Amino acid sequence: MKILSAVTNNIETDQRxxxxxxxxxxxxxxxxxxxxTLRGKPNLNKPYKTHFIDMKNQSSAKMYAEFNFKLFFTLLKKSDKKTILLANDLDSLLPxxxxxxxxxxxxxxxxxxxFSELPSLTDRPKTKKVWKTLERFLIPKIKYFYTVSDGYANWFKKEYGANPAVIRNVPNRTKLNDKQDFIFFRLPxxxxxxxxxxxxGAINMSRGIDKMIEAFQYIxxxxxxxxGDGPKKTEYEQMVKDLNLTNRIHxxxxxxxxxxxxxxxxAEIGxxxxxxLGLSYRYALPNKLFDFMQAGIPILGTNLPEIKKTIEEYKVGKVIDNHNPxxxxNKLQEILNEGKKTYKINLQEAAKELCWENEENxxxxxFEQIKKID
Structure with a gap:
């Protein structure tokens, strides 16, 4: 059977x-x-097929309208009776x-x-209403549905009566004895x-990066x-200059x-x-948590439910009480004083369990349920 999927994110770097x-x-x-083609048209070396939709509009509502319109006709052209459709996020679900x-x-x-609870929609009530209406119309109609955290799954169940499976965004297993290819990168x-x-990760609002930068005045x-990169990068680079931290923050x-x-x-700490700032962040379970575990480095995390639960359950770091720099x-210094060797065994055990080789089952x-019905 054929599977067609689509994404507005960077097709080259979207690890999930x-x-x-x-x-x-x-x-x-x-x-x-x-x-x-929002980020160009890179030459991809993927074992699966890829296709690019040419885009004229690069942002805003016009971009989403153009993408959904063109995606609809692309799917119509590429689909046949042996096709399973796999939509990713609300911004591509309608077509x-x-x-x-x-x-x-x-x-x-x-x-x-x-999607309807992203921080970027907080000050855009009309746009939020559009996405919320679309979400309310489509989600209850989806039979095969999965998401990335228990918090998200519980919210979708409470809000729309949906019952999504949870497939966490964990990385492939990294073994300590894996032979690493030499890769050149100029480090600071x-x-x-x-x-x-x-x-x-993304350099965006609500990631707490500005608070992390300010914290380096006291350590x-x-x-x-x-x-990473993102819309807040220039602002945060200027903040680093203003705080005279350019020799320590890169x-x-x-x-x-x-x-x-x-x-x-x-690294010593991730x-x-x-x-x-919105339910989408409150119940998030970022993939960088699991990347840090696979890399064998302890985590200093926020006290949001899914992040706190994961760090404390696996004993792989510490959680802040608030975002005061x-x-x-102080929490950073505590982990630095302990050293990452303190967390080595816990990180290794967590890495064995929290890997894609387990989640992909x-x-x-x-998809086997779908094949049986077919």
Whole structure:
């Protein structure tokens, strides 16, 4: 059977979609992932098929309208009687739903977040109302549905009576004796061999990055590396300059996942400081938590429910009480004083359990249900 999926995110670096597509390919499906030219049209070396939708509008409501319109006709053209449709997030769900009804095809929905509750919609009530209306119309109609955390699953159940499975966004297992290919990447200067604190992910609002930067006014003898890109990067770079921290806080830029895997283990601590600005963040379970575990570094995390529960259940770090920069600095210092060797055994045990090789079995079960019906 053929599986058609699509995403507005960066098709080159979206690790969740890449893992899902690899697994489905392994399970014997013919997989095609549809992306956009919003970030160019890279030459992809993927074992599954890829297709790009040419986009004229680069942002705002016009972009979403253009994408959904073109995706609808792309799906119509590529679908046949042996197709399973796999939608990712609310921003692509409508065309998948319409095509599934027109051709009577099975539809699977992977919700990476609660789209209508994103912080970026807080000050845009009209836009939020549109997404909320779409969510309210579509979600109760989805039979095959999975999401990334228990918090999200419980919310969808309470709000819409849905019952999604939970497939966490965990990385592939990294074994300590794996042979690593040499990958060149120019690291920031560290002449005094200071310990590294690391953030990786989008540089966006509600990630607590500004609070982490401010915390470095109150802590010495370590550097802060920020791997990623996003709309807040320029603002935070200026903040670092204003606080005279340019010799200790470094922006590494966007790093390909394969390269990042070789850099993260160099850190002493991984940071996950998401703030409670909307339900989508409150119940988030970021993949960087699991990346840090696979890299063998303890985590300093926010006190949001899913992040706190994971860190405390597996005893792989500490949780802050609040986002006050001095409080963050104090917690950081506690872990630095302990050293990551203190957490080594717990991190190794967590890494064995929280890996894609275990999670993908849940994915297999969902698609096997569809095959049995077919």
């Amino acid at each position: 979609l890449d893992k899902v597509c690899h697994s489905l390919l392994k399970f014997g499906y013919d997989v095609e992932l549809i992306g956009t 998948f739903y319409l095509v599934s009804k027109l051709y009577r095809l099975p539809l699977v929905f992977d919700s990476h977040e609660i 200067p560290n002449p005094n061999n200071e310990k590294i604190v690391m953030y990786q 010495d003898n370590c550097q802060f590396w920020i791997a 922006f590494l830029g966007n790093i390909p996942p394969k390269t990042l895997k070789t850099i993260t283990p160099l 940071m996950s400081m998401e703030e409670d 001095k409080n963050i600095a 849940k994915l297999k079960l969902i």
